[in-house]
Amino acid sequence: MALALTALHGIIFVAILTSFACLNYPGLAIGDAGVTVHVEREYVVLDNGIVQLTLSKPGGSITGVKYHGVDNVMEAMEKEDRRGYWDLVWNPSDRDSGMFQKVYGTEFDVVQQDANQVEVSFRTKWEPSHLGKLVPLNIDKRFVMLRGSSGFYTYAIYEHLQGWPDFNLGETRVAFKLRKDKFQYMAIADKRQRIMPMPDDRSDGRSETLGYPEAVRLTDPINAALRGEVDDKYQHSSENKDSLVHGWISSDPSVGFWLITPSNEFKAGGPLKQDLTSHVGPTTLAMFVSSHYSGVDTVPKFRNGEYWKKVFGPVFIYLNSASEKSAPKLLWEDAKKQMQVEVEKWPYEFPGSEDFHKSEQRGSVSGRLLVQDKYISKEYINENSAFVGLASPGEAGSWQRESKGYQFWVRADVNGNFFVKNVRTGVYNLYAWVPGFIGDYKSSINITVTSGNHINLGILVYNPPRDGPTLWEIGIPDRSAAEFFVPDPDPKYINRLYVNHSDRFRQYGLWDRYADLYPDGDLIYTIGVSDYRKDWFYAQVTRKDGQGSEQATTWQIRFRLDSVHPNGTYKLRVALAAAHLSELQVRFNNPRVQPADFTTKLIGRDNSIARQGIHGLYWLFSIDVDSSWLLEGDNVIFLTQTRCQSPFRGVMYDYIRMEAPAGTVASTDAVAE
Known part of the structure; x- marks a missing residue:
């Protein structure tokens, strides 16, 4: 049996068969030819010898992903623009109803190309003739493939120019629809994974709709073991802080498709905001903005022609495989390891857009947060690990409704010490809340973060609301x-x-x-x-x-x-x-x-x-x-x-x-x- 090759934390290892013979860590292939890009009339193909990504041109929809002998892990029965795509829901400020819109590029460019990486751009520009028909945004969505990487990245830059029409951005995301004949095992967390119903099981003849359209009771599922169960995509939601990796597994061949979100800095609503992950389809989502579990409070609202620009992502689409059939635990554990690799690499150095700040362009903030409640203790209290974060200036607690800017959150240690690293330049308030205590902490002054600087705030004291015993x-x-x-x-x-x-x-x-x-x-x-x-x-x-x-x-x-x-x-x-x-x-x-x-x-x-x-x-x-x-x-x-x-x-x-x-x-x- 040949030795398996693996790449962990960017270092090439030759795995000993006794430990990893059954799992293929695609990693960096020895002697690979690097990354190539083929620009055709209607398609763009990115290929690094491990994964081949096919994108429509100039629209930028994901029409195909070839990996590990599977010609296309995306659902070929779907139309090409319904397999993998960016989309959004928006409405003009004078309307209540939202309008669904897929993000199609009208211009295409190769941003960067060499043997180590390829980055391509699909851009769309708003024009006055689009008024009331298309969201008033310039959108530049990008795809990146790196040498030796078992997957690809995608991110986008949204821009609303000064003087453009007012609107609300109700939702934006990336959606992936996989082959239903292959991917039937879903994994969200260690104890949230299972064989899932088929999408056909949700049809009228095989299910009954319950209190709302998303929830159905399976009356005649293809897999009889699921008869009588409820399927509802909201049952698989997660908080932002816990939604770093999720996806699907095929048993034959044993292949995993994973959505890895290495940072939540670009998501709306902070670490506790809940949103969709993966669900029957088989569908995997990267949610950036939505009203789920919050309502319109977390919907960005643009008024008086204000200027706005934000980078969503990058997120990493990771594929892995095992030599033995039906190895969900192995693939899930490997996906979690890869997630940690991506987290440690953040902020990425490869994005070609100057709007994505690299590590040297960012700063950091540290300090120590103590709690003072004289009715509990005469001493400062610091045994609870506070959630501490930087977000746009506002009132105490406003971070949970904030959606236009970036947020940076950490957990303090048991002594109250915190260190927030890789903060984009900008003006912030420091916010915190402490489990075991009511209310919200907010710094008394704004904090200006500049490139390469570190700000030590020293000891901060939170006095939670309290009048008497x-x-x-x-x-x-x-x-x-x-x-x-x-x-x-x-x-x-x-x-x-x-x-x-x-x-x-x-x-x-x-x-x-x-x-x-x-x-x-x-x-x-x-x-x-x-x-x-x-x-x-x-x-x-x-x-x-x-x-x-x-x-x-x-x-x-x-x-x-x-x-x-x-x-x-x-x-x-x-x-x-x-x-x-x-x-x-x-x-x-x-x-x-x-x-x-x-x-x-x-x-x-x-x-x-x-x-x-x-x-x-x-x-x-x-x-x-x-x-x-x-x-x-x-x-x-x-x-x-x-x-x-x-x-x-x-x-x-x-x-x-x-x-x-x-x-x-x-x-x-x-x-x-």
Whole structure:
């Protein structure tokens, strides 16, 4: 048996058969002829002897990818411009409805060509004659192939010139549609991978549509083992910070197709923004901008003819193979290793566009973030690893809604130290949030990063919102509802991937389980008696009445006060992990008082309940509670979600805390049931 060749971290190794005989790491081939580009009348072909990439000309659609004896891993049954492509959804500022548009080039150039790399460009320029028909952007989408690389890169530069029409960019992405006869095993994470349904299984004759078009129940799938399961592309979403590699595996031949995103600096919404990954098609997506799990808040809106330019990518399309059939674990583990290689190489040195900043053009920022909460400790607190990032200047927490600029995020160490490297030149605020504490930190001054410089901010102190000692609390302040009670799904609507899974919230139809569990009345939670892990439903949703209409729900929090401070103001902190077209009204000891003691008014469009997201955008409300609203002895807080036009309207709680007035000593007991 011949020795296998592998390339790890850019170094050529000859792999010993006893360890890696079954896996082909394509890497750098010894004696290869380098990269070539063949420009034909209607096609451009990039070839490095490992992968051959065919692109339409001048449109720039991916019509073919040849690898490891497979003439085309893309779905040849699709039209050529529906196999691999950049696209977007946009609308003029005076319209609500979005328009889908594929990004077709009208001009083609070879940007760079030598034996080590080829970069090609497909450009389209906006003209006044395109008004109302095409998005008002100049777009330069590029493809790069490197010598010895088992794959190719793609990135694009979007530009809106000053004075051009206003518009909203609702979504932009790269989509890859693979051969359905080959790629049937999908991998998103270590514990999120499986044999998937065929796209034909979603047709009317083989499935039934559920509460929205993306979700179907498989009634007659080609693979009988999947009968009765739910397929929904949103079940496979991931947060940006966790979506570094995903893709598909063919069992015969054993080939993997992977989308690797080495940096999230160009994605909208920061590290916690959720988005689609791979799903039945077989489809793999590189999502850059979308309203998923956030609504219009993360949609870039261009007004008053403002100038804007942004580089999306590069992302790496990686292919690997194994000599034995059906080796998903081997291919997945290798894809993760390659992902780490790409992360360590970021920012790439090869892109030919001057708009992509190389490492020497970037700067860095460091410091130490400590937490000070005198009601927890007299000392600074630093044991929790904060999320620390640089994003466009704005208000505290604005990073989660920011979408036009770049963001750079790291996790601080257990001592609060952070180092943000490879930051593009520009003006930023430093933002942070700390698991275990509510609210958001923002630097008091803007930070200007220039090429090659390092800024040490020294010790920074975050004082999370706090007025007085804690009387009681529900949940964990971590911007997720995952710690609350997530029910088992209705057996009719199960996805076996998420049975006994840490992401059990990804099952379809969990919102309907609320009425099953509370048939005669709404949730009542008693401080000191109830357990939020078992007694606090993961989402406050609507319930159907006897005629099938949705009704508002009112939850109760019962607690006991030994005494009430007559001249003090109490504080109720309500942190929401998600909200969709909802209005949360809060009342103290009188469920019918009008107006409510507090209302959020109409908030949220993240649709996280329907999309099995467990969180969307974070909301924090600090409610002043007049002492006259409280009673010595038994008290009840009524939480009413009043908007009930659909079963997907509702809120997910992150954390609730009741604080005594400043300077007092907390004293509370449970209400007897």
